[in-house]
Amino acid sequence: MEVVTRRYLFDKMIEQNSPSINDKLEYLQNYLLVSYGDSDEDKKYIKKKFSYFKTEIKKRWSKARSTLEKFLISNDAWLAGTFVIPIKTYNKPGRPTKIFSECSDRTKRRKTEEVRSSVSKEVIVHAAQVILQKEGKRNASQVLKDITNSPASANECKKIHSKSKTQDPLTPREALRMCVDADLTRSQYEIVRATNRSHFPCYELVLKAKEECYPPKETIRVTASCAESDLQSLLDHTVTRLSIFLEEVLMTLTEIERNSLQIICKWGCDGSQQAQYKQKFMNDADSDANIFLSSFVPLQIVCGKDKRKIVWQNPTPSPRYCRPIRFRFIKESVDITKDEINYVRDSVKSLKATEMELNGQKFSFSHSLKMTMVDGKVCNVATDTKSTSRCYICGATSKEFNDLSKKNEIHPESLEFGLSNLHARIRLFESILHLAYKLPVRKYRERKTEAEKMLEQQKKTEIQQRFREEVGILVDMPKCNFGNTNDGNTSRRFFENPYLAAEITGIDFNFIHRIKVILEAISSGHKIDVPKFDKYAMETAKLYVELYGWHPMTPTMHKILVHGGKVIENSLVPIGQLSEEAAEARNKHFRSYRLNFAR
Incomplete structure (x- = not known):
């Protein structure tokens, strides 16, 4: 396409001696159609664009009272504007020419052969430096100058460039995080590792990193229908793992803050139905059709006398932070729920502060567990509310719910x-x-x-x-x-x-x-x-x-x-x-683990 100024079109229009503005415009339109309208599509485009120009110039001509001098003075800026005229370009036969940056190395050598044979190396290098300088790439220009003047500088640059291309290998802990995030099996991880063995650690190291995430084996008890971990050991292990992650933050605390640390957790219990598998129990009364699971999630680590300084905040309600305390293959009922609540509450009462040492500094963590990962059924059991249509907080029945003026005593x-x-x-x-x-x-x-x-x-x-x-x-x-x-x-x-x-x-x-x-x-x-x-x-x-x-x-x-x-x-x-969302998601994980990781 060709771009011309409106003044150019106006001057061309004035060439027509007719006193009528319409005749002048018709003459200009015919001129454009004859000169540039090679196809019907081009003519259609020119007519459409010219209709806007025609309307605008007639309005401005009328405003100038059809006086040429007045029109030119008042519309000088408008006449400096542009008008686009389409020009059909015809492609050359054969393969289209590529731009230089997209050519292969062989083609680039062929295209630059004449320049290289007729111009000296020093001139080419200097020209490249000047062009980089003009484009604002001063660092690149300086590097080019240094590596052409000194071979030692060229070798050093090559070493630095090669080093930047190599990635540091993953640590076993980073590889474990990848496996957990992507839900990879061992065979899937081995396939990924085969693409770059120097970057991914072997699976045995990943397993060792995984074992470090578990509490000590002697604190875990497993039977045919139950598995449980000692709550004190589980909390100690949780604090230890979080402390490794928070080492830099913990080292900035004062002595008073180090001795007043508290980890706040939420806990709860819930039952769910499970798929039954071809599995024989020693006791005929046992069944794997249902499971009852209690768990806790760390929420915050705080310190100070008023416990207002937050050292760590759980960033997500992800079930990854949900740590099972005990699960049993048993159907949820009022008695089972009461038994589980009492079991965890007794464990909480007997908890002791977690003492640990980090870089020569001693830290003391107390524990606060709140029973909030529960549904309505568990709340009713915990408060001895017999009816599901009664409020366990104030004791009101469904008949009283709509009476907003009545205020019952809150427990x-x-x-x-x-x-x-x-x-x-x-x-x-x-x-x-x-x-x-x-x-x-x-x-x-x-x-x-x-x-x-x-x-x-x-x-x-x-x-x-x-x-x-x-x-x-x-x-x-x-x-x-x-x-x-x-x-x-x-x-x-x-x-x-x-x-x-x-x-x-x-x-x-x-x-x-x-x-x-x-x-x-x-x-x-x-x-x-x-x-x-x-x-x-x-x-x-x-x-x-x-x-x-x-x-x-x-x-x-x-x-x-x-x-x-x-x-x-x-x-x-x-x-x-x-x-309680994390605990509900943990129930789904439990079904998956039973299906995929059972032996």
Whole structure:
């Protein structure tokens, strides 16, 4: 294409002697079409571009009252602008020419042969230096000058360049991290290592690094149906491993801070169903169909008299930090849950401070374990709450949940269990669904006619179908072997779009949006302004009672909207860090380990 100024076009237009501006413009357009319109496509493009020019120049000519001198004075800057004219270029026959940087070494030698034969080496090197200098590459210009003047400098540069190309080999610990991150088996690691044996350590060294992550073997007890580790040894090992990682930070602490270190952990227990394998137990009553697992996760290391200085913060709720205390092949029940809670609590009571030495400095770590990785069932067992429809914090029943003016006495020891963020999200999602099913009949537990039951079932089917077609999730459907499709990911997808959720379920948009805000707040891991949270939660509770007073809140909704602020205020760390999500993920890992690593 060719670029010309508007003044050039204007001068060409003035060549036409007709007094009419339209005749002059028509003459200019014909000139451009004849000169540059080689194809129909070019003519179409020129006409389109010229129409804009034509409109603009007529407007400016009229504003200048058709006076040439006045037009030139007032439009001098505009006339200096450009106009693009397409010019069709014809490709030469044969292979297209490559730019010099893309050519092979042989082609480059051929193209530069004439220059090399007619120009001396000193001139070529000097020219290269000057060009690099002009382009602002002063360091490259200086290096070129040094290596051409001194052979020793050239050898030194070559050694440095070769050294920069070689990568340091991975340490066994780094290789282990890669294996864990990528979930590599031994054979997969050996295949990766075969690509560069000098870079990856042998698998035996990786195994040794892996064994260093385990507590001492003598503290681990294993039977056919149970495996457990001594809690004191497990915490000592955890502190030791974290101290190696935090060595630089710990060495900066004062003596008072070194003797007042505290590791804050969360713990909990939970049962889950497992696949049954062809495995014979010594006791016929034993079965591998269920497992009950207790575990803990380190959250923070703090120090100082007021424990406000944070030395280390768990960066993620990843299950990698979740450390099993004991697991048993046994079905979850009230008695089993009580037994497990008492077992861990007794172990916690007998804990002693972990003493260790690092670079000649002594450190003392006390331990604080909070039971927050629990669901509603475990909370009920821990507080001896017999009914699932009763609040374990204040003792209110479902009949009293909607009476927001009634304030029952709160049991302080029940505030330590946190808000069970993951299960809270799922339970609130389910409570909205079940409320939506009952909207056509607006009855809770009252006796329903067959027609009302049919209406309720039709509403449920409609909601399930729309969520599957419009959102791509399965809601309230049973799964093979255990549970249903209402899991954490499904509930997240539900609350992602409150508008669509409200449209499908028929539940008030503002209520769903407020529940979403509350869930995001308690799951954020950041410190929450308790008075503001309390006010927002109570307004949400009042909105629920106003809209759906005929249906009582669920215990989870009551716990979060009415007691959420008290629980948050009572927690040592931000409430989002006390989630049970890591323990739930550990259950999935346990299934995988049984399948892939059992002997």
